Amino acid sequence: MLSGRSVLLIVSGGIAAYKSLELIRRLRDRGVSVRCVLTKGGAQFVTPLSVAALSENKVYQDIFSLTDEAEMGHIRLSREADLVVVAPCTADLMARMAAGMADDLAATVLLATDKPVLIAPAMNSMMWTHPATQANLRTLEARGVRSVGPNSGDLACGEVGSGRMAEVPEIIAAVETFFATDLPLKGRRALVTSGPTHEPIDPVRFIANRSSGKQGHAVAAALAALGADVTLVSGPVTLTDPPGVRTVRVESARDMLNACRAALPVDIAVCAAAVADWRVEAAGQKIKKQVGGAPPVLTLAENPDILATLSAAGPQRPTLVVGFAAETESVIAHAQAKLARKGCDWICANDVSPATGTFGGDSNTLHIISASGVEDWPALSKTEAARRLAARIAEAFATAPQRTPAE
Numbered sequence: 001m002l003s004g005r006s007v008l009l010i011v012s013g014g015i016a017a018y019k020s021l022e023l024i025r026r027l028r029d030r031g032v033s034v035r036c037v038l039t040k041g042g043a044q045f046v047t048p049l050s051v052a053a054l055s056e057n058k059v060y061q062d063i064f065s066l067t068d069e070a071e072m073g074h075i076r077l078s079r080e081a082d083l084v085v086v087a088p089c090t091a092d093l094m095a096r097m098a099a100g101m102a103d104d105l106a107a108t109v110l111l112a113t114d115k116p117v118l119i120a121p122a123m124n125s126m127m128w129t130h131p132a133t134q135a136n137l138r139t140l141e142a143r144g145v146r147s148v149g150p151n152s153g154d155l156a157c158g159e160v161g162s163g164r165m166a167e168v169p170e171i172i173a174a175v176e177t178f179f180a181t182d183l184p185l186k187g188r189r190a191l192v193t194s195g196p197t198h199e200p201i202d203p204v205r206f207i208a209n210r211s212s213g214k215q216g217h218a219v220a221a222a223l224a225a226l227g228a229d230v231t232l233v234s235g236p237v238t239l240t241d242p243p244g245v246r247t248v249r250v251e252s253a254r255d256m257l258n259a260c261r262a263a264l265p266v267d268i269a270v271c272a273a274a275v276a277d278w279r280v281e282a283a284g285q286k287i288k289k290q291v292g293g294a295p296p297v298l299t300l301a302e303n304p305d306i307l308a309t310l311s312a313a314g315p316q317r318p319t320l321v322v323g324f325a326a327e328t329e330s331v332i333a334h335a336q337a338k339l340a341r342k343g344c345d346w347i348c349a350n351d352v353s354p355a356t357g358t359f360g361g362d363s364n365t366l367h368i369i370s371a372s373g374v375e376d377w378p379a380l381s382k383t384e385a386a387r388r389l390a391a392r393i394a395e396a397f398a399t400a401p402q403r404t405p406a407e
């Protein structure tokens with residue numbers, strides 16, 4: 001699939017640059033022609049000689065080098081490849097890309113290119129989670145730049161956290177996804193809800209729940225990996241936005257419903273959010289404690305049911321509507337009742353009683369309930385469960401392309 005493709009690989013200055021040497025090898029093994037740009041920082045970590053030897057090509061380092069420019073001008077360099085990959089992509093290079101700077105060969109090539117760009121960020125976790133870096137990432141993604149990683153784990157600086165460059169096989173998979181023309185959900189639009197909702201009591205207090213958003217975010221990423229054009233509507237979570245997905249952040253159930261309506265029409269809707277069933281009739285001002293007085297009474301009103309609304313959206317109804325059912329007892333029976341009550345096509349039921357550690361945890365045991373029966377899945381990581389669900393959705397669309405894939 002990759003054979004005959006060409007990649008321009010920009011290696012910037014991070015310790016993860018050593019993995020880029022392996023990346024070059026693995027790309028060459030697959031018949032990809034690789035040309036490399038090494039930044040000044042990158043050359044502190046890997047030598048031009050290793051990069052040249054592995055890529056079997058000249059290495060480009062200096063925008064003002066007469067030999068570089070005589071051989072191939074930076075404009076041509078930026079446009080000859082099918083794809084530009086930046087690995088590792090430092091916080092500094094992300095910032096320069098977002099600002100449109102052209103202060104070295106790498107930044108100039110990235111500004112001048114008319115080709116798609118894939119970045120593999122690598123940095124200290126504080127740098128990665130810094131609002132400046134996250135804002136830069138959103139800017140770049142809004143311009144169509146795709147990203148892979150970073151992963152969480154031990155970082156070279158001795159800290160533990162998010163910021164480790166994606167592993168070489170993950171970067172290769174992202175490159176393959178990019179070149180794949182036969183992704184099963186290509187051309188399909190998907191909407192995913194995720195996370196909790198916050199329902200204000202007054203301007204400073206709110207009611208919430210323990211949903212982390214991990215499962216919904218993983219579903220959004222898995223659908224995107226199969227080629228779907230995904231909008232993720234997320235309540236307040238501490239997760240970073242999944243790459244390659246349009247993320248809309250909301251607070252309350254009503255905001256979430258509005259954002260979902262704005263995303264229609266879609267082919268697929270997966271409602272994984274833990275939407276608050278009730279909202280409070282919120283006070284306009286902070287409720288004051290009355291010394292010796294009675295505690296305030298909160299008057300609750302029912303929130304709109306987003307899953308049921310999407311399932312009954314008439315001509316706007318997504319072809320396949322999938323809900324989740326968080327239960328603490330009689331999981332299957334409650335979920336079957338929920339399927340009928342909400343009018344969706346599938347329900348992914350999970351046991352969220354505290355002993356299972358599902359809420360906020362990393363794994364999930366799902367039962368997929370549809371009109372045709374119950375499929376019991378084993379305990380899987382939320383990422384793996386999301387991959388399976390996305391594959392199952394793709395299968396439904398493949399076997400019934402013209403009809404409602406609901407079973």
Ligand code: CTP
Pocket residue numbers: 193253271272273274275276277303304305306307308322323324325326327338
């Ligand atoms: N859901 C929704 N909007 C709501 C409530 C729930 O979209 N206002 C969706 C959830 O995203 C999930 C499904 O409905 O896909 C089931 O959520 P759950 O909380 O298990 O069900 P409830 O309808 O709240 O029922 P109960 O709390 O009685 O179990």
